[in-house]
Every structure is written in C-alpha cells, then in structure tokens.
Amino acid sequence: MxxxxxxxxxxxxxxxxxxxxxxxxxxxxxxxxxxxxxxxxxxxxATPAPDTETTVPAPSPSAPPGPTAGPGAGNAELAIMVKPSPTEPALNYTLVCRDGVPAPESKHPKADAACAALKSNAALLSPAPKNTNRVCTEQYGGPETATVTGIVDDTPVDTSFARTNGCEIGAWTAAEDVLGATGGAS
Known part of the structure; x- marks a missing residue:
C-alpha cells in the first residue's frame, strides 16, 4: 500500500x-x-482537512541553512569517534576530502567510500532534528555509538549516532561508510 x-x-x-x-x-x-x-x-x-504533515516550517533567520540531501561539493574535514561498546576503547579517525576524493592526511579505514558518500549526499551527517512524536521500531542494534564533528561543504557538523532503535539504526546504516565501522550485525 x-x-x-x-x-x-x-x-x-x-x-x-x-x-x-x-x-x-x-x-x-x-x-x-x-x-x-x-x-x-x-x-x-465530510471532506478531511488539508494535509498538514507536508508543511515545512520556515528556517529561523538566526540558523544557518544546512546542506540539502543530494550531491554536494565533496569537501570535508571530520573527526570521527566510534565506540564499539562502553567497555572498549574508542576508535578515532580523521577524514579529509577534497572534491569527493580523500586527501593524504585522512586516517580512515574506508576513506574512498566515505568521501564518495559525502559527495553524493551532502546532508548525510546533518540529519533532521529528532522528533519526539516519531515512531521508531523498538529493536536493539548493538552498543555502538559514534560522534562526528567538523565541516562538510562549509557547513559545521556535530552529530552523534547510536543503534538503540530502528530510527537510529537507519541513520547509522546511512552513514556507515563515513563512520568507518559496520556496527552490529549489519
């Protein structure tokens, strides 16, 4: 349906x-x-009211516009920390991309795939704010967490990932190449 x-x-x-x-x-x-x-x-x-779910609020004038989903310039400077579990040490990566290609200073296990992913979707690391009314499947994907900070196409990035429900697992899977870790059973 x-x-x-x-x-x-x-x-x-x-x-x-x-x-x-x-x-x-x-x-x-x-x-x-x-x-x-x-x-x-x-x-x-009676005729139902107009669909209000598709109404997009106007961005606030003080907030800088974020990247939109779709191709970007492929430029990034990111610090990525993946913590496999609360008891294991964190894995730290540096990813530097120029026009969708990894720069020599990148220290990332999947640098080619990560830069290509950021070039094909500039908003990959700028997810929409978490909606408390959003329904997510109650499934556990593992203890992994990740934090990504830096800049993608001149837009600041400071985001975190987890695998504690279906929505977070989906975001992790979408950013998997950038995170540099497979996480759980995926």
Whole structure:
C-alpha cells in the first residue's frame, strides 16, 4: 500500500476520532434528534482537512541553512569517534576530502567510500532534528555509538549516532561508510 493511499485513510480516521471525542456546544439531543454517534459519522464522511504533515516550517533567520540531501561539493574535514561498546576503547579517525576524493592526511579505514558518500549526499551527517512524536521500531542494534564533528561543504557538523532503535539504526546504516565501522550485525 502506498503512502498516497494511506494518507487519505489516516485523515478520515483522525477526523472521525476527533469528532467522536469533541463535545459540540448546543442543545441537548431530543429523542428524535441526532446522537453523538451519528454526528461522528457525519464528520467522518465530510471532506478531511488539508494535509498538514507536508508543511515545512520556515528556517529561523538566526540558523544557518544546512546542506540539502543530494550531491554536494565533496569537501570535508571530520573527526570521527566510534565506540564499539562502553567497555572498549574508542576508535578515532580523521577524514579529509577534497572534491569527493580523500586527501593524504585522512586516517580512515574506508576513506574512498566515505568521501564518495559525502559527495553524493551532502546532508548525510546533518540529519533532521529528532522528533519526539516519531515512531521508531523498538529493536536493539548493538552498543555502538559514534560522534562526528567538523565541516562538510562549509557547513559545521556535530552529530552523534547510536543503534538503540530502528530510527537510529537507519541513520547509522546511512552513514556507515563515513563512520568507518559496520556496527552490529549489519
């Protein structure tokens, strides 16, 4: 089932749920008048409100614009720390890329793949802010954590990764070449 098919259905369910839970001021129903269940049914069959999920808030004027997903210049200077577990020592890498190619000062196990990944997706290390309303699968991908700081295409980067739920595992997998570690069973 596609997202296009699901959204109208979800909007109708939301309207029906809100109508059933919302008290409407007015006269008390008479024996022959509409009941709460019939008004909920009427609301559910009405045209749903416009889709507000796709509304993107305007960036604040004080925040610098971050890179957008898609190709970038491929320039980066990053310090990467991967901690396999709380008891193991951290692995530290330096990644320097110029036009998507590793510079000689890079000390990274997958420098070619990491620079290529950053060039093909400049926003790879600038994920959207974590949404507390986002639903993530409750699965554990391992104890690994990682921190990446530096600059990608003139944009500051200071982000962390973990593998404690499905959303974080997905972000880790997307940045795996840059992190330089496979992490868990992936």
């Amino acid at each position: 596609s997202l296009r098919t699901v959204r109208p259905f979800l909007a109708i369910l939301a309207v029906a749920g809100l109508a059933a839970c919302t008290a409407t001021p007015g006269p008390a129903p008479s024996s022959g008048g509409p009941t709460a269940s019939s008004s909920a049914t009427e609301s559910a069959s």
